[in-house]
Amino acid sequence: MGINNLLRFLKPYVESVHIKKYSGKRVGIDAYSWLHKGAYSCNMELYLDMEGDKKYQFLQYFMHRINMLRHYKITPVVVFDGGNTPCKAATEDERHRRRKTNRDMAMEKLKEGDTNGASELFQRAVSITPQIAHQLIQILRSENIEFVVAPYEADAQLAYLSGLETEKGGVVAIISEDSDLLAYGCPSVVFKMDRYGNGDEIVLEKVLNIVGRIPSFMNFNRELFTGMCVLAGCDFLPSVPGIGITKAYNLVAKYRNIDRVLSVLKFEKGKQVPEDYPTAFKEAMAVFQHARVYDAASKKLKPLNPLPPELLQGRNGDLDFLGPDLSPSIAVAIAEGNLDPCTMEAFDNSPQPGYKHNLSFPDSGSQLSTQEETTESKQEGSFAIVSCNKTIKKRIRGDMPLDAMKRNSEGKQKRMTSEEVLHKSETLALKRLGFPSQNDASVDKERASLGFAPNIPCNNPFKKQKKDEVQPNQAMAIEEQVSELTEIEKPEILSATQKSEESVDSKFIEQKSKRMGEKLSKQSDCNRVTSKKCSILNFFSRV
DNA sequence: CGTGTGTTCATAT
């Protein structure tokens, strides 16, 4: 997923940071990355739609992190993936087959009574469906967490938000696992953030401007950087056989012009370069530069960056390779989480009575403290619980979103009132899941929800060593310890030295020879997929 | 020797 080996290549530019550095700021969240991780623990349950609280563990995982951010006074803006970009359609299809295979095998194991084996296979079939995302969306709504569903790539949407002023809904950084964000030009991305808020940050401006670090991008601009990414192999286009991030870098650094690089590539690799590679290359570039994003201000789709006239003229204005343009009404419905971007079916927020009892989460050790009960009453009127219900969909015509939404909202209101009785128990359930109320400003409460409560044992071995640390807040103390840990683990970052051009290679190799060797396999079988997207069929065949 | 490719293992709880 993402750009092959890009993060390793950029290792010298990684800085260990704690997310609290963005306290008071708005930060974009790539929803997929957390949903995917969170789903590991309850994959089988999700697939089989099993009854029980385990099915909702992914929500707990996600909200735990959201609450951690709120603890540090960060305003999270959660961004979901929308439909697939055409370049990706084929790979998504392939991905589907894989998942299906795993799922089928898992079902076999299950029939044999091998639950563990089945569970393992289900984990290989993790896929975040629009329904799963929508469950989360409903919780975010109830918790007043800002979110947006991108028309296509969440990455592009995040890049767009990164370029906006804070007052206009912009974010100052992004939390994700996807290196694509750098190709899209996101200024600041925090990768691999753990549950305490420690992560690896890459700041694009630093990558492009820092003098003397190796590899050096001083002669690169954004476009060349993105070009390097595409050359190395990305989700939209497999790289030419034999070309990885290192060679891509060297080519771009040497010729500093994409067209020349393509010519040289053709000359050197001959038939290895597909006939339509240059065309496909430019389309991939165009996606990274001009992908369609949702503009909340105008409530319309617009290109990530302004379209250059060449792009329009060269194709007679046909930009469907970016994904079809969507009418404003559809774009809004998708962005606000009312329309499934893959199937164009409306989501229904109505609670499903048959699933109600799932929400009681007869979880063992969780008993409500008086504090929690207080919180609960504060939350009165909140519809948090609804999010735990299975969502159903009403099939509608893609061109009738407003009608569909209307029906939905009607149904929602009616049912909600009729189920109001259940709110209490359901809110209770959420409490048990560990979702503190947004209104709850109690630090202790927050800390408890973060697992920082003083009486909760922390398995961080550094905790004890730092006993002498000032502890106005134990959470802070722990988090700082963890920060130190990660810094210690990455001494090589600090020791980057300046060398001549030639040594760019050797230096990198030195540093990475051990860690190179990723799964470029995706590339070879044209299977670079991003399990990300809700794959479903070809969204575009409908259009 | 440098790079890309293929395999394995842990993933969260």
Next chain:
DNA sequence: TGAACACACG
């Protein structure tokens, strides 16, 4: 799905 490791290719 990503990270780390061993191997093969040019």
